[in-house]
Amino acid sequence: MPWAVLVLLAAFGVPALGSRYYTFLANDVVVWALFATSLNLLVGYSGLVSFGHAAYFGVGAYTTGILMKKLGVGFLLAFPAAGLAAGLFALVFGFFCVRLTRIYFAMLTLAFAQIVWAICFKWNEVTGGEQGMPEIPYPGFDWVERVAAVVPWVGGYRTSDYFYFTCLVLVGACLWLLRRIVASPFGRMLTTIRENAERAEFIGVNVRRYELAAFVLAGAFAGLAGGLFGIFNRGVFPDFAYWTKSSEVLIMTLLGGMGTFWGPAVGALVLIWLNQQIVSYTQYWPLILGTILVLLLFVFPGGIVGALAGFGRRLGRWSARHA
Amino acid sequence: MLEARGLAKSFDGFQAVAGVSFTVPPGAISAIIGPNGAGKTTLFNLITGHLRPTAGRVIFKGRDVTGIAPHDLCRLGMGRSFQRTNIFPRLTVFQNVQAAFVSHRGRGWNLLASVERLYGQETEALLDAVGLLDKAGEVSGFLSHGGQKQLELGIALALEPEILLLDEPTAGMSAAETRDSIALIARLARERNLTLLFTEHDMEVVFSIAQTITVLHQGRVIAEGAPAEVRSDPEVRRVYLGERR
Ligand SMILES: Nc1ncnc2c1ncn2[C@@H]1O[C@H](COP(=O)(O)OP(=O)(O)O)[C@@H](O)[C@H]1O
Numbered sequence: 001m002p003w004a005v006l007v008l009l010a011a012f013g014v015p016a017l018g019s020r021y022y023t024f025l026a027n028d029v030v031v032w033a034l035f036a037t038s039l040n041l042l043v044g045y046s047g048l049v050s051f052g053h054a055a056y057f058g059v060g061a062y063t064t065g066i067l068m069k070k071l072g073v074g075f076l077l078a079f080p081a082a083g084l085a086a087g088l089f090a091l092v093f094g095f096f097c098v099r100l101t102r103i104y105f106a107m108l109t110l111a112f113a114q115i116v117w118a119i120c121f122k123w124n125e126v127t128g129g130e131q132g133m134p135e136i137p138y139p140g141f142d143w144v145e146r147v148a149a150v151v152p153w154v155g156g157y158r159t160s161d162y163f164y165f166t167c168l169v170l171v172g173a174c175l176w177l178l179r180r181i182v183a184s185p186f187g188r189m190l191t192t193i194r195e196n197a198e199r200a201e202f203i204g205v206n207v208r209r210y211e212l213a214a215f216v217l218a219g220a221f222a223g224l225a226g227g228l229f230g231i232f233n234r235g236v237f238p239d240f241a242y243w244t245k246s247s248e249v250l251i252m253t254l255l256g257g258m259g260t261f262w263g264p265a266v267g268a269l270v271l272i273w274l275n276q277q278i279v280s281y282t283q284y285w286p287l288i289l290g291t292i293l294v295l296l297l298f299v300f301p302g303g304i305v306g307a308l309a310g311f312g313r314r315l316g317r318w319s320a321r322h323a
Numbered sequence: 324m325l326e327a328r329g330l331a332k333s334f335d336g337f338q339a340v341a342g343v344s345f346t347v348p349p350g351a352i353s354a355i356i357g358p359n360g361a362g363k364t365t366l367f368n369l370i371t372g373h374l375r376p377t378a379g380r381v382i383f384k385g386r387d388v389t390g391i392a393p394h395d396l397c398r399l400g401m402g403r404s405f406q407r408t409n410i411f412p413r414l415t416v417f418q419n420v421q422a423a424f425v426s427h428r429g430r431g432w433n434l435l436a437s438v439e440r441l442y443g444q445e446t447e448a449l450l451d452a453v454g455l456l457d458k459a460g461e462v463s464g465f466l467s468h469g470g471q472k473q474l475e476l477g478i479a480l481a482l483e484p485e486i487l488l489l490d491e492p493t494a495g496m497s498a499a500e501t502r503d504s505i506a507l508i509a510r511l512a513r514e515r516n517l518t519l520l521f522t523e524h525d526m527e528v529v530f531s532i533a534q535t536i537t538v539l540h541q542g543r544v545i546a547e548g549a550p551a552e553v554r555s556d557p558e559v560r561r562v563y564l565g566e567r568r
């Protein structure tokens with residue numbers, strides 16, 4: 001855990017590098033890290049593969065966006081509302097999804113996500129339809145200036161930098177919470193379901209109810225990520241809930257490694273970085289993405305973190321033999 | 324303690340269990356024997372709520388529990404093990420048994436405490452009792468077949484059942500392993516005041532510990548009683564001698 005704190009502290013230093021672009025990328029990574037980690041609660045810990053996780057990301061983004069832009073609600077309310085609304089959607093959709101298993105579960109999550117996307121796309125009055133909702137306002141950071149008047153080294157950043165800091169704090173808190181959840185008795189019950197749902201029933205685990213709880217939690221955290229993303233992105237659009245977003249976040253999770261807590265966050269970092277690198281050289285990003293996926297499935301099924309951990313173990317054994 | 328009344332199950336017209344009735348009194352050690360395909364596992368699945376019977380009732384502690392979900396039956400005090408070993412393969416041996424404690428004692432909905440050492444002492448004591456304490460940290464999927472069977476027993480016992488249903492607990496074991504494992508099961512049942520119902524396809528295994536034996540053949544009970552009676556039953560002899568050498 002301490003190194004996670006170090007990474008967080010280092011992340012606070014990014015705007016000081018002076019490049020708007022780096023801060024932009026870092027902010028993107030931070031939000032997607034939360035989104036991917038929320039998905040991992042399902043895929044990695046409960047053994048439930050969702051193809052429609054973007055639905056909750058989208059619901060969160062629209063909730064915060066509508067509240068802040070159309071209703072003038074403050075960020076302090078609009079942010080948790082994203083988690084709440086997404087959690088409620090997950091409760092309703094999840095109720096049906098957990099009744100199915102494997103591919104049927106996955107297909108139903110996808111179907112619900114497409115419904116959410118279709119509503120966002122069509123319901124012009126509320127969601128802005130195809131055009132989406134541009135210009136979601138930033139949260140007010142006037143108070144920072146007031147603090148800065150007293151504590152000199154605090155102020156002087158751009159609004160987008162302040163929002164990046166906000167994301168760091170909130171995502172940090174969410175990840176800390178998720179980390180506790182997976183290491184809790186509840187988290188252990190989820191892993192028994194992943195390992196062997198039939199046996200889990202026979203140790204007294206109400207499998208469906210636990211799966212639903214995991215689904216709601218994962219949805220709620222995805223919603224929080226969506227809430228932040230809409231503001232970061234300066235607008236909310238229907239494609240937030242589109243299946244391509246669902247597959248992107250799934251690929252991140254697999255790329256980083258679903259067997260570990262930090263894998264998906266690493267996956268977010270690597271995929272976004274790769275995307276930036278590659279897009280400047282070639283327009284065949286989807287091709288690259290597909291290749292990565294194939295490599296992952298066949299060569300590194302444990303993802304980056306899984307591969308590193310395996311390498312670390314081998315190195316440990318090797319050095320033990322040669323000590 | 325446990326009563327089956329006319330339990331029946333057919334799969335697409337095939338009668339796997341065809342009207343089976345028996346009672347297991349509290350504290351008894353009873354066995355259901357029968358050749359492979361007799362319907363023993365199916366019968367267990369009907370009793371434990373894993374399958375819904377086509378007809379008949381299951382009475383547990385005076386209560387009709389037919390069709391109740393396994394996790395609820397587990398709460399009521401019915402534990403089971405499986406013929407095909409059924410554990411949590413990527414969890415450690417310790418975590419397997421610990422999970423059963425966590426679930427059984429109603430702590431599963433705690434989202435914020437740390438699970439790491441929860442019920443650590445109870446878990447270790449139980450692992451000791453089933454002879455797995457020295458393997459506590461191992462990934463359970465890598466245990467030997469016999470080890471996994473012991474682990475299954477440990478998981479089932481962590482649920483502090485009043486009745487324990489063991490489906491061929493010695494399946495796939497050598498003669499020596501079988502003897503040890505039957506001795507272990509008998510000792511644990513005595514120490515913990517368990518009512519025990521288990522199945523076997525090998526008749527000899529059960530005679531040493533079972534007080535009553537029910538013989539199943541093609542989904543029907545063909546004999547019932549004390550080991551000596553059952554052994555000398557002509558019908559049983561025919562089925563066993565006819566089908567197994
Ligand atoms: N799910 C199922 N679908 C169809 N037939 C089944 C099913 N389960 C068991 N059977 C059949 O029922 C019969 C009894 O099986 P089982 O209960 O496993 O016997 P035993 O445990 O005594 O060896 C067998 O002929 C088996 O093929």
Ligand SMILES: [Mg+2]
Pocket residue numbers: 363364365406490491
């Ligand atoms: Mg069987």
